[in-house]
Every structure is written in C-alpha cells, then in structure tokens.
Amino acid sequence: MSVASRAIRGLTQRTLLPLWIALATMLACGHAGAQSAALDLAHFLPAASRAQAASAGESPAAGFANARVAVNPAAASATPVGERMCIACHQLESDHFTHTFHALGLHAASKTDASIPVCETCHGAGSLHAQDPTSKGLIIGFTKTSGTPIAVQTATCLTCHEGGPRDHWSGSVHQRNQLSCSDCHNPMAKFSGEGLLARASINDTCAQCHRDVLVQFHRRSHMPLPEGQMSCVDCHNPHGSITSPLLKTNTVNETCYQCHAEKRGPFLFEHAPVRENCLNCHTPHGSNQHALLVTPLPFLCQQCHSSLRHPNDLQTPQSLITGAHPDERLIGRACITCHANIHGSNAPSGPRFHE
Amino acid sequence: MNNSLLACTFTLAGLGLIAWPGARADVETFMDLRNIAAVQGDAAAGKANSATCAACHMQDGISVVPLFPNLAGQHAEYMYWRMREIQQEARADSPMTALLANLDDTQLRNFSAWYASLPPAQHAEPARGAASHASEGARIWSEGDATRGIPPCQGCHGRKAEGHPLAAEVIRWRLVPILRGQAAAYVTQRLNAYRDGAHTVTSSARMMNGAAANLDDASIEALAKWIETGESK
C-alpha cells in the first residue's frame, strides 16, 4: 500500500472519524452565538472599569460564585488589593497562570462579580505582603520557603475543593505525613494536560516520592503505566479513601473488576483465594513472572495445595522439555495448562477448573 | 523500513536544511539579571577617570540638574547593569549612549565602585506611616493604590526609599536602586519610560514595566516629589 493511501486510510480510520466530526462541531458551536468583541490580552486582566464587567451580563459560574479572599491567620489585618496590583510585580507568573483552568474561571467570574477575587482567592489578602514582601507568611504561599503552615495551605485549597475525591483527606496517609496540595499540584502554570499537576503526568507526580513503586512497572509483566496508557490514579485516590491502600472502590477486587470485569463472576465453582483478594496470587505493580504472579508456577499453587496424587511433588529442571522426563506439571504454564479456568469456572464440569 | 519512508525522510530532511538558514531569526539579546554576581571594581581608578561623569553628575555624585540622576551611594550592581543596559539599548535619544559607547567592562565596574562609595544625598527623613496619608506620593509609596493596581513601591525600594531590605544579604536585590533623595525630574522620566514599555532588555526592566504599568501622570508626579523631598505636603 502506498504511503499516500496509507495516510488517507490513517486519517479516516474509525478512531479519527469522530475527531473530524467533533472538530467541525466545536468550530461550528464556537462561532454560533459568539458575541463579537475586540479581544486582546487585556481581557485576561480585570476590567479596567466596572462598566466593562456589567456588559458581560452573566452570573459567575457556580463553581466560582462563592470564591472569596482566603483567610491567612498570619496576616489577619491585611486587606485585599486586587489582581492588578499582584500582576504589577508578578507579571511573568501571571502570564503563565493565565493559561490555566483557574485563571479561565476566576477571570470570567470576577468580570461578572467584582467581589470575586482572582489571585487572592488562594493567596489571601495581599496588602501586608505588598508593603513588606520579604516577610514570609504575610501572603499565603505554597512553596517550601513560603512561611505558610501546611495546614493553612491545604485548608485554603479545600475551601473550594472540599468533598468529592477529597472527602477523606483529613486523616489520610498523605495528610498525616504533612503533604500539602502543592506537593502534587501546581496550578500556577499548565505543566500537565489535566489535573494542574506539578509534573507533566500523574505518574511523574507520584514518582517524586514513590519512584520505588514506579520502577516495578518496568518488570516483565506489568500494567501499561510506563506506556502512558494508565496512571496510578486509575486505582488509587491520593487524596484519601476509606481503604488502607487508598483504593477508589470498596475493596481490592472491585478495583480490579473495573477493567477485568470478566473475573467478577460469581462463578459456579469459585477459587477461594480469587474471590477473597486478587493480591493473593498477583502483585499489581509488576512482576518477573508471567501475568503479574507473585512467584513462579507451580510453586505459586504449591503454597496451598497438597492434595493427593499430583500437586505436591517437588519438580526439578529435569521435568522441563530439555530434561530427562518432561512433565506437564512444570512446563510452560504448568498447573494452569490443565486447570486453565483458574479464576473460577462456570462450567458444571468445572470444579477443578478444567473446563 | 520501506523505500517510501526513506524517501519521505530525505525530503523532509532536505526541506529542513533549506529552511534552516532562514530559521535563524535574530534573537533579541536579553540580559537576565536574576542571578548576577556581585560587582567589584577599583573605586580609585573609577575616581581617576570620572572627570567626564562629573560634568553632569558632579564630583560628589549629587547632580544639580534635575534630569541627571544622583549617583552617590547607589548600589554598584545597579549602576553597572544600568550602564550595560544603556550600552545594549543604544538609544539615539539618550545622552548616555554616546558617553558609554566606548567604555569597556572594567571601566564600568570601576565607575560603579567609585560612585557606590560616595556618601548619598542627605534629605529630610521622609514622612511615613499612617500619618502621612496627606501626601499622595507617600500614600502610593507605602500602600500603593489597589483601585488602580499600583503596588506599594516600598515593597522593593524600602520603607524609606533606602533600597531593598535584603540588599546586604542577597546580591540580586542590589539591582533595586536606592531612590531616596533622587531628582524628581529624573524619576519622572524613568517612570514614564517604564510605564510606556520603553525598556525591555533586562529582567529588571521587565519587572518595572509591570510595576509602573498602571501609573498615571499625576501619580508619577506625586511619587517623584515624595522621593526627592520626602515631603508630606
């Protein structure tokens, strides 16, 4: 097939066809209903006059309607100064901030309701800091040397972001270890595609501390995190959850069933360790064995099975194809070559997972 | 790899090579001053060669012409990099361009060291605190103006316009000039230039562009007056 026809085939593949449709739709929607207005960068800055704000004629988005100046216990007598004064000194920060999601929402909201602050929603009233910027703590900062206690930092973010995935932040392992929201997130610039993370991806963010877990994904069998198809947060909720390993569902197995629903069953004939916990046999982050198993077959099964006849014999390399007496209990998939439906069988003839 | 892939590779590589020379546009030479080293110089040598400078800036570094700035007691780092900025910008309408054009780096450092060693202009203690709200300049200096987005100058230039409070410990804060007693006309001219975005070639200038962006003429006049006289009306 020629390159050109391959290119055309590539561009019209089923996965891209919706792309073109969506693109056309969005462009159409973008033009439809748009008010023509002179646009320049000044639009990102608060209205030069309140008249401009009034002309917008909309109410602020619900998510920003309650935004107020953050409370900074270390600067109780500070008064709000407004975004323009902040930007006067912090233009470069503002340039980067402008392209983030918070800026999009806060700027739009503050145009319709002047009482909605922008910078000071997160950083607190800025008058004392503007007068004495070298004194730490007069403004809520989220960096290591900012002088703002971690508890104040997280409480500030949580004034808007409480609940939902962060419902169990208080008492969670990350909170107990004195992590701040700004250890993983940095909403001052767009570093990641989604999530306003401090790094370019979820996995990179977690790797700042948990590199020892992420390297395990390079082992022989692993789920596709290094390949960018999955992230730590598919299974874990770093903000806290009701389970000890910070799972997003009620149990380990329910987490696995989200992608491996075929294992949910329940099966006519169960394999007890499977029903109880997938991690009895599998290790989720990476394994040197086939299929994320904890230890090689047949030894994996011989941890629990010693019934009469064939499971409990000690096999040696002489039972391999290259050995003196090849034995099906060791070669290839070993036990599960015959007991193939090992996660449970729905066959009436499947009590031993042969069918 | 198949032949068509190789053909495409070479075509694109060829396009790249053709486009390359054109791709090298002139990049503005930007001076990033956020990580400067301390400026050392030979003050005596600077003094020895300062006859030309003294014509306008006087022997003691305190000029009498309002448009010529006082140099006495100013931070060496500020002066050195300001002179470098003037050389870089090479603006035709600035008298300093021609005067600095032929100076080399050592001479700039020496001049900076010399003028930094001179005692600064003495002026009355500028009024400060809540009592000085009577003066618009003082008010802008200490609190700024939130409604217009003007930051309090004291944040970087010091409560009494004595320079950045951490200038002694952190070198880059010596790029913040000591403004106390500086000539009002000169300050006015400089603030106008920053507000109008005339200087963009150093990181300090970019900083001041933002700080001065929201100043109007009246505020500039008030600030300049306060800076020079410390007067509270």
Added chain:
Amino acid sequence: MRRQSGHRLLLAPLGGLLLLAGSIAHADSGVGVDMWRGNVLDPRGGADSRPLDPHGTSWLSPLQRRSPSGNLYLCPAASPAQTELGDWLFSGSLDIGFVGVGGDEDNALWNRYADWEDGFILGLLQLEFLRPRDGSYASLRASRISDDDAYFDAMFGRAGSYKVHAFLRELPNALSDSVRSIWNGVGSNHLTLVDSLQVGASTSEQVGAASQAAIERQVSVNRSKQGLGFSMYLDPRWSAFADVSHEQRKGARPFGGAMFFNFPFPDNGGILETLRPVDDSTVNLNTGLRFAGSQWRFDFAYSASFYRDRYTRFDYEMPFALSPVIPGAVSAPLQRGQFATEPDNDHHNIKAAITRKLGNAGEFSLTASLGRMSQDDSLIAPIDCQGVFGIGLGGSLEPGPQNPFLFDCSQWNSSAALPRTRADMRIDTSLLDGRIVLHPLESLSVRAGVRFNREDYRGNWLAFNPLNGAYGYVSENGAQGSVVPGEVGFWYPGAGASNLTRIRNLPLDLQTTEANLGADWRISEGNSIGADLVFNRFEPGNREREQVDFRRISLNWTNRALDWLTLRARLSHLRQSGDRYNYDPYEFTFSSSLPGFVEPEGGVPAHTVDALRKFDLSSRDEDKFSLIATVALGDDMTLGASLNGMRNDYDATLGRQRYDTHGGTVQWDWQPNPRFMASAYYGRDFSTLELANVNDQALGPDPSLGGPTYPLDAVWSDRDRQRNAYAGASFKASLKRLTWDGSWTWINARGSNRYAFASPSALAYFNDSTSVPGNAFPDTHYRVNAITLGLRIPLGGRVSMRVFDTWARGRFEDWHYAGMEQTRVIEHRVYTDGGPRGYRNNLLGLLLQVRL
C-alpha cells in the same frame, strides 16, 4: 466487527442519552478508571511538546521554587500562541510524520502495549479553544500510531459550571509472538485441528510435525474503549456527575485444555495448550451527586457494570487417542474438549457518604454501600460428546451392565443433565464505614474509625443429573474416566457408590470488621510523629478458619526541620492469628457427604495434609519499614531517596513460610536554567519467598504430617528469590534553536529458585535427587536496555521537525519455556506458546510539528 447482541439493547438508549447535554460521565481521582490518555510515543500526552519559557517562572527570582516536600517545580512552558476566532481564542498543534521499525518488529515484549507499524502516524493533534468572556473551553487531543494503538480525547465545558468529556481509546496488548497452533479457528470459539491431523487418532509424531509446520504468529488482545462523561455544578454546593464507558476486548490468548495426565501414563492423556477467544464487552457506569456545604458534605453514588461475553463456551478438537490402564480395555473416542467462558455478569453498587464538620477542623463521616454482583448465564453441558464415553472392557464399546465404566453421552451432553439450566449466582455486598478526626489541641490530631464489610454469597449448586440420578460432573472432558476406571467424575449408586467427587459449589461469604485508632502530634512546624493501631477481624465462610484477626501498630515520623531535607519514615508491626485451623472444611462439597456414599476400602482418601497452612489465613508476623527522603542540593538540584522493607514470617510447617522484600531507589533532578534539564534514577529491589510442602506417598485416609500418607521424609521446601536493578535517565537541552532530548531505561531482573528435600521421596522423580547440580532451577532473566534520542529543529514560522530514534534491546530467559524452540509437542503434551523472546529493535521517526 460484530459485537455481542446483549449490549445492543443496553447501548441504544445510552447512545440516545449521550447526545443529550446532561448524560455524561467524568472519571476523577475519586471514581472510575480512564484517568489518563497517552501512548508509547508520548506517555505524557502532549505536555512535553511545548517549548519552555526561556524567562522562567518569575522576574523576581531565578530558578524554580520547591514544593513543601522539597521537590523543585518545573520550569513552565512558554505561553501558547493564540489566534482569535470571534469570541474564542484558539491554539493548537499538529504532529504528523512517519516511523519505521527495524529488527524484531513482531516481538511481543516490544509490542506489549504498542502497535508500531511502519508508515504514517499521527503523533499528536492538540486543539484548544477558550472563551475568556465566560470561561468556556473546548479541547481535543488525539494520537494514532496504528489501528489498534490510538486515542482521541475531547472535552468542552465552562469553567466552574460543567464539563463534558469523551474519549476513544485503542489499546493493544500483545501476549505472545511465538504461537504455533495445531488448531484452526484461533479467535473463534471452535478450534478444529489442521488438515494433517485426525481427531482422536493422531500420533504424537504427527502432532509434532503439524506444530513444526505451523507458522509462528502473534496473538494479542486489543481493547477498544469509548467513554462519555459529564460533571456539573447544579449550584455552588451541589454537583453531579455521570460516566459511561464501553470497552470491547478482542483477540485470543494462550490458554489450556485438560484431557488427563500424561506423566504417569506414557502416550496417554492430553495436555493441550489451546487458544481461547477473547470477545467481550464491558459497560461501566458511574454516577453521583455531591454536596459540599460549610458544615455538611454528602456524596451519593451509583455505579454499575455489565459484562457481556460473545461466547458462552468454546471447544477444541482432541488430536490424541486415549487408552485405559486396564489391559484389554479400550477408551471410547473423545473428539472434543470444552471450556465455559466467563459468564455475563452485572454489578450494581450504591454508596452514600455523609460528613459533618466538627469544631477545630474535626470531621465525622459515615459511608454506607450496598452492592450486588450477579450472573445468570446459561450453563454448558457437562460433556461435549456423541455416543459413549468411558472405558470399554474387553475391547467392547457396547453400553450395558457388562460395561460398568462406559457411559451414554446422551445422558450428559445437554443441559437436560443439569439440575437447572442457568447459573443463578449472586453476591450481595454491604459496607459501613465510620470515621472521626478530632483536634483536641492545635498540634494534636486524633482519629478513630470502624469498618464493616460483608459479602454474602448467594448461590447454591448441587450437581445432580436428573436423567440418571448421578451426582457430580464429568472430569476432564471425559478423559479421566476413559483412562482410569472409577474416576469418571460422578458418583452414582451401585458401581459408583464409592466415587469421591465434588458435588456442590463452595459459597464463599466474606466478612471483615476493622477498628482503628490513631494520633498525630505536630511537635513543631518541622517535626511530627504519629501512631496507629488497627484491629481487623476477617471471617470467611467455608474456609479453614472461621476467624482470622490481625493487629497492627505503626509509627510514623515526618521531619521537615532542616531546610534542605524532608524525611518521612514509617515502621509497622502486624501480628495475625486465628482460631483453630481446620485442614478440611470442604467435606460437605464432596460426594462423601451423600447418604448413599459407600466408604471405599482403605477409607476416604485424605483431602490434604493437616499441617499445611493456606497463607491468606495463616498466623504470621509482618514487619515493615519505609523511608522517603527529599534532599535539596543547591538551588537547582534535588536528590530523592527511598528505602523500604517487609518481612513476613508465617507460622506454617507447610505452605508459605516467608515472604520478604526490601529495596531502595535514588533519584536526581537537575534544572539549572529553562534551557536544560536532566534527571536520573537507580533502584534495587529484592524479594524472597519460601514455602514447604510434602509429597504424598500413599492414597490413604491419614492426613497427618508424619503419617503413612504424608511422611516426614517426603517434606521439601523451595525458595524463590528475585533481584532487580533499575536505572533510567533523561535530559532535555535547548541549544540556540535546536532542542535535544533523550531518555534511557534499563532493567536487569533476575530470579533464582532453589529447593531442598528431606529425601528423594519428596521429588516427583526419585532419581532427580542426584541429577540436578545445585538443586536449583536455571535463573530467569529479564533485561531491557532502551535509549531514545530526539532532536527538534525549527523550520521557521509555525513549523518544526522532530527526528527521533529509539534503540531497544531486550533479553529474556525463563526456564518454563526451555526447549520450546526445538519442539512444542512431547508425547501427548501440546504447547502453543513458546514464551516471550528477546528483541533488538530500532525505531526511527520523523515528525513535523505545525502550530495551527
């Protein structure tokens, strides 16, 4: 591509809903999967494509600041160039180009989660529309490496108001590239032998030749997923979300097939590694309503999942003939074996959580959840055969009282042989979790919680054949009963009254109750310590123990007192114990519990050895420690280090006895200026797992270790050790107009397995006691070395070109697959999957990036 019709009914109304504005789902860090879309070409999903802002973060200071834990923040990207389109601002880029792969292109390890194809690729298409006036936005990101490796991600919404999100994702998963199949029909549910083989009458040599003649091919399972979601603020305190996703898996995977043993009976039995089809579809739905007020928070969620499999069963043709162990007898020919595929299942779950804030930043929250997993799929027949099956005494295949081990297929080969035709199995789950956090002092926080989780297994199956009154099932597709008389798998009065076989399913109730108590004391802003106590009671149904408890105490310490160091340490000790271990709670599931069961001569054989402890219920001691440190080196470098260890001591004479792991990593980041960044890491980890077991010596009733069935001299032990080393590095450098980037990944994993035995009776084969030097298996190895180097050249204006090369080498050795290069057929054992293989590949890519 045809899909299971079961989902058409489900998808039609969903499709309609999707078109409405308010019917979308949005996975977030609290609910759902699909949190990330990227691929091997760009795992960061476009974040790397923008050049960095040469001016850095702030005019006020050089370099980057550090996060509270001490990690440097990255240098931000330069602001994107935006074009005005009416009210909207648009920015976008398109990366298209070509790749070519040379080397072991079809290797399954290389292609595990990627599907590189020579030719055109869409590297990345990114579009972003913003409307500053009201905060509306729309964005799109797509990439396509090939048909099976592509994604498309789009969202639009209004900041603070609502968000609609849709995605399509094709994820390949290559399982093996060394498959030699003696069956046709791979990927379908009906495997037939290749033309050169006769069903039930082929010799091992013939099957071996067919295997050799088979073309080696790749098998994979590809996942194709579509998702749609929305989330919205109903008002400043209430928000709602809904997500629906539909994932289809299609492909084949190496599987198995049981036609009885070969090892005790030369040229008999059948161990057939068939290939099973994977053709299913899962629809997941997550919806919720949330309230976050000043005192109360409320979270109500409903989630559902529907799994539909195209096939209920799959079958495979049996190449070999079987022969009975009785001289003069003959086995009835067996044509096919079968498997039941995973049943269609449904899952529903509702969850309600309510939280009340208490004074002093305290909180009390209660979560309750009810769920149901159910399946009612149709059941396949106990055997797939025609005519008769079993053993024909004296060479006769005539059924009748003279042939007590020969059975009529028509009594077993349909669902009429089952007590019911559908499975009707269900598990009801319930969860209650309550927790409270209090701050009696500003620096002291105390927390407590209780948790109750129960899974009620509702489903009973008694294997009774109404056609002939037998109990049980047909073992191994009829093969076992075709070789050994009396082992056909079902119990029946008369000649089969002593047959010991499974006749019931095993209902597995699970119940966990947990209580925990903890406290944290912030000694100073830089130092805090904490302690936790957990008491957990696990009560499984129908298992060896009725109650297993563990108590865990853990201590943790966070130190941020020094400005260049952040240290987090944790130490924990766990002790698990339980009630009396009953080595055989399963008697009620066997035919020995039937009233007409006749105890065989010599007694009912022991179920297992009484000294074996199944490790999930074992008594054990576990100690763990972990240390995470972040060190600030100067202003532009960070060093991170972690150390961890776990020691598990199981109180078991037989079974798992020990499972220890320990490891550490070191990582380094350097960002001296916006034009250069580099990072590197190195890690090691180790694990040791020890187990012991005993080889039975007699088919006796005595389960005790040290008795005649399980004598002490037949005890053996095994130790598996894994030793892994990892390293990686990456850099990005902008010199003048060119940007270089590179990355390196390296892993060296080694597994070694060594065994010991009390005497040669422990071995499967007595003579192995002297014939294996070192009493160890050959080490397994997995080594990968991969380097990528790329160069981005601006071509002026909006266009730049990126050329990159990836060189990767993988080496793999695993003794399970030893000898598979030469032959896959040994007597009656047929292996299809030759195992993973090493590779040496080079990938050259050329991408043109156009700023739109």
